[in-house]
Amino acid sequence: MKPGQIARDEWTRLHRSGFGRFLRSLLAGIPWSEHAEEDVVLHLTLPPGGQTLRLHNANGRTRIVGADRSDIEVRARKKARAESAEAAKRLLETIRIVADEVGDALELEVEVPRKWNRRGYANLEVSVPRSLSLQVSASNGKVAIEGVRAAVRAHSSNGSVSIVDVIGDIEIGTSNAMVCCSCTRGRLIARSSNGKIELDKHCGSVDASTSNGLIRATLEEVSKGGIQLATSNGRIVLELPDEVDADVDIRVDNGVIRNDRLLCQCFRETPGQIRGRLGSGGPLIKLRTSNGVIALR
Numbered sequence: 596m597k598p599g600q601i602a603r604d605e606w607t608r609l610h611r612s613g614f615g616r617f618l619r620s621l622l623a624g625i626p627w628s629e630h631a632e633e634d635v636v637l638h639l640t641l642p643p644g645g646q647t648l649r650l651h652n653a654n655g656r657t658r659i660v661g662a663d664r665s666d667i668e669v670r671a672r673k674k675a676r677a678e679s680a681e682a683a684k685r686l687l688e689t690i691r692i693v694a695d696e697v698g699d700a701l702e703l704e705v706e707v708p709r710k711w712n713r714r715g716y717a718n719l720e721v722s723v724p725r726s727l728s729l730q731v732s733a734s735n736g737k738v739a740i741e742g743v744r745a746a747v748r749a750h751s752s753n754g755s756v757s758i759v760d761v762i763g764d765i766e767i768g769t770s771n772a773m774v775c776c777s778c779t780r781g782r783l784i785a786r787s788s789n790g791k792i793e794l795d796k797h798c799g800s801v802d803a804s805t806s807n808g809l810i811r812a813t814l815e816e817v818s819k820g821g822i823q824l825a826t827s828n829g830r831i832v833l834e835l836p837d838e839v840d841a842d843v844d845i846r847v848d849n850g851v852i853r854n855d856r857l858l859c860q861c862f863r864e865t866p867g868q869i870r871g872r873l874g875s876g877g878p879l880i881k882l883r884t885s886n887g888v889i890a891l892r
């Protein structure tokens with residue numbers, strides 16, 4: 596091999612070795628490049644006469660299931676990411692689930708120290724008595740609740756909210772995600788700023804609104820509280836039982852109304868507005884969208 600070729604090969608080897616070291620040092624400094632995780636199980640008792648659980652999980656999924664039990668079981672998977680394995684482990688040790696008794700309520704909160712180059716969170720699986728009232732909030736994470744026979748309030752700023760098989764008054768909302776309810780009974784209030792709302796097999800009154808998104812509701816029973824669905828930009832699809840007594844008021848600013856039901860005393864005041872009566876009349880069904888289609892089935 597010629598001396599010039601040897602020199603070039605040596606320079607290439609050194610260059611690649613140095614670049615490799617540089618790349619490894621660069622990756623080591625990237626936030627969240629290393630991770631650690633740990634599973635934790637807690638068993639908690641309610642305060643005397645306690646009927647309410649308040650839970651706040653800022654970052655992470657939260658799933659709560661009603662069961663035939665008298666205590667509360669919390670299964671948490673804590674996760675931490677940091678610039679090094681040692682830093683991730685230290686962060687993991689500082690993630691705590693804090694329980695406090697406040698009056699007749701039990702309050703749970705996931706505490707996670709925050710730094711720009713480190714990220715910690717906990718995914719929760721919580722089993723509670725079926726009759727326990729719930730108040731759940733999350734900043735960044737999905738919330739799912741099922742099998743409860745009590746009032747439920749749930750909100751997530753950036754994560755979907757799902758409610759299944761719940762009997763009791765429900766108040767749920769999310770800022771930038773979907774709201775979904777199935778097999779529920781009671782007074783239902785649902786809000787979303789930028790996301791669709793889907794309600795399936797609900798019995799009771801409904802007040803649902805979103806700024807941008809579809810609202811689809813299938814009702815098995817309409818209560819005295821009536822139905823109110825509103826969206827600024829999106830479709831509304833409402834499916835009612837075969838026999839229902841209600842007053843109907845539908846309005847679309849820019850869109851189309853598609854009515855598949857026979858309305859008595861039907862008035863079409865403008866091209867985008869219909870009022871009438873189903874059966875012998877009763878609770879008010881009020882549907883509104885600024886830009887979209889409303890379908891009554």
